[in-house]
Amino acid sequence: METKFRAYLIDAEPAFRNREAGVRLTFKAEDGKRTFAAFKAFKPYFYLIPESTDLEAAREKVSKLSAIVRGREAKVSSVEIVERKAGREAVRLLKVFCSSPGHVPKLSEEARAFGKTHEYDIPFTRRFVIDEGLVPESLVEVEIGAEVGKDGKLRKTVKRTRQLPQSPTLPPFKMMSFDIETHNPSGIPNPSREPALMISYAVGSPAKDAKVITYSKAGDKLDFLTRVSGEREMLEKFAEIVRAERVDLLCGYNSDEFDLPYLKERAAVLKADFRIGRGNRGAGIQVKKLGARRRSRINGRIHFDAFNAASILNYVGAFKFNRLTLGSVFATLTGEEKLDTKKPDIWRAYDAGGKGLEHLFKYSAADAIACSRVCDFVLPLQAELAKVARMTLFDVNRSTPGQMVEGLLAAASSQRGEVMPNKPGYATVQARQDDAIQGAFVKVPSPGLYENIAVFDFKSLYPSIITSHNIDPATINCPCCHPDDAHLSPTGNWFCKKRRGIVPETLDKVLDERFEIKEKMRKMKKGTPEYRQLDARQFSLKILANSFYGYLVYARSRYYSREAGESTTALAREYIQKTMAQAEKDGFTVLYGDTDSIFLLHDGDKSGVLAFQKKINESLPGRMELELEDFYPRGIFVGKKHQKEEKGAKKKYALINESGAIKIRGFELVRRDWSGVARTTQRKVLEILLKDGDMDKAVKLVGEMIAQLREGKVPLKDLAVTTQLRKSAGSYKVISPELAAVRRARAAGVKVGEHEVIEYIISRQGKTVSEKALLFPMAKEGDYDAEYYVNNQVLPAVLKILVALGVDEEDFKTKGKQKGLGEW
DNA sequence: TAATTCGCTAGACCGA
């Protein structure tokens, strides 16, 4: 029996058959109807560059290597002599095969006695995907054969795979989201003793409704409940549903760390039949420690943790979430509110029963739906990241940007016939972290109100510098080029003009593809599934492109080069400063600039501005390009807090464009660690000044706000300051207001987790700000220190703006008094 | 085992 067809390769796991190493590949048929897995044999290996020039002799010795791995003998299975490039050199070296992926670490360590080892730490399935030329989560042609095993059963084997041209489509996964609620009066989840109370789930994408499995007898009017007789039955029911629905992708929120490990342990405690995976392999959940976190794999299905996706996207700046809770992420992505409940209320509501418990059922169902919606949002992006980085969706969902860039470079290295550089050891990492690389140039602005501003920025500045100057750890100061005839950097280093480095070459491809996609998208109808997937693809390429510079100077990078990094930023500073100088020469006033942007004052004649842009672009090398961001009729810059001079504050400005859209950066109003009252007042003042330029109106508004504060009318939610304790509460040197508030709350018995994002207000009780700080849940409506909010929040936020626009500070305060607003 | 540096600001802390 042999069949050939087209299917999506959706997962790859290490596997064995008849003691032979290989991978278990999971495919989803192109029409979405069938999911199936098959085995393909694949031998793990590593490279050895022997010290001795006698390769044959080295090969003899290495083939006899053995080691003890977990009490058993591990032997080298075979050794080949191959040719690869390492750095600038072409070398002949040994490719050492082992019989199990688990033997590679030990055997490569033994092999170090004979020379330098490489690529011994490339994850096995990633190695397979690259060597086989496959792109995970995309369509492949696959030939499946069947053979009869020793036990007489028929087993599917992958005979051959062929990668098909990539198209941006999401594999037709059968999706299911889920969420659990647990009983934890102590505040700390304890799966060995405390039961899981309910499991909610939602099937499909988009999921229409959620169901809740429970063994509670309450809530008989709720039609979305599935009742079972006990906790064990609940677990078994859930596993049964996952199997019956033939789920490919099970999505949770923080389920790597919480839900799945919890269920796994409950199943063990209760001896439940919890076969949630595919195949007959026990519970089917494997929980592995991954640094400080855990990751949970389900055999034969993709476990997708939307929390991981949200936190990475937040980290790289693709999205900005206030908090990484499901509710907050859901609200930011969909603009909707989710039914909420406080954590301690869960077990209380459950124990109390009645209405509270009904609310809890609804809350749990809402969580499953919210999780499903978040997943719908981030999944296309993660799938495209997986394709670009050549990792499975499961892996990419747990990867940092650094690991994704590394995945991409690993594939490029193999294609170029190179051996990858090794990861640095502990001492090297430490040394690399010692002193910082000089970064960007930021021009000091002068405070004031300006008219006719044009803003330019260099398109993908660092990536375009890297590709246009061939910046790479292996092209730096090459012996084949004379510095005068190479790409020269202000640091004195030069980069080869004859051979392309792996970093610029790979980055170039990423940028080229993104450009092509954006071009294609311009001609398409927006909102179609195809358009959305293309958008996800271009976005994932953007994220990756922007991570290359970071990877070059990241201490754990395989392609680290301090000099290459320094050259990138030095060139960036040079380009922006030269462009600014040219602008001045051409009669413009340069207002401001930060890293890759330039703010010019012009006389209202846009053609002059465009002519300047054209001239600059003609002088730029490679793919470097100066883009016109927008024209702004008005803009405001302010002074620094403690500075009498005329110098302005960097990274702080407000602009209004010709259609009236306002762009604000750096001001207190964009910062969560300022109160709502200060932020809204500042926003309104800026809007008035940018739109109507009416200073009296702005001043009046401030006065009104102050009066309201003093009358005690402002609600607590507008007074809360949000911040995070980024260290453990015990390790602080200085007791800040937020720390004091957390300590007070804990002393009163309120649970506050480490590193939690918290909100606090400044009450009237106490002398210093710290003494007055109270966590939001402990504060009482009306009990706030009005003078603090006037003098330390509202006034500092607006004064600098008013002063920058010519208001005299003393005069302003006197006027305030005359209008009967009290003293400040 | 989360790419980087630059910059602003607060409130605490400390010594005179």
Added chain:
DNA sequence: TCGGTCTAGCGAA
């Protein structure tokens, strides 16, 4: 009580 310095957090790019 003051003014300078330090610690810490968040945002721009």
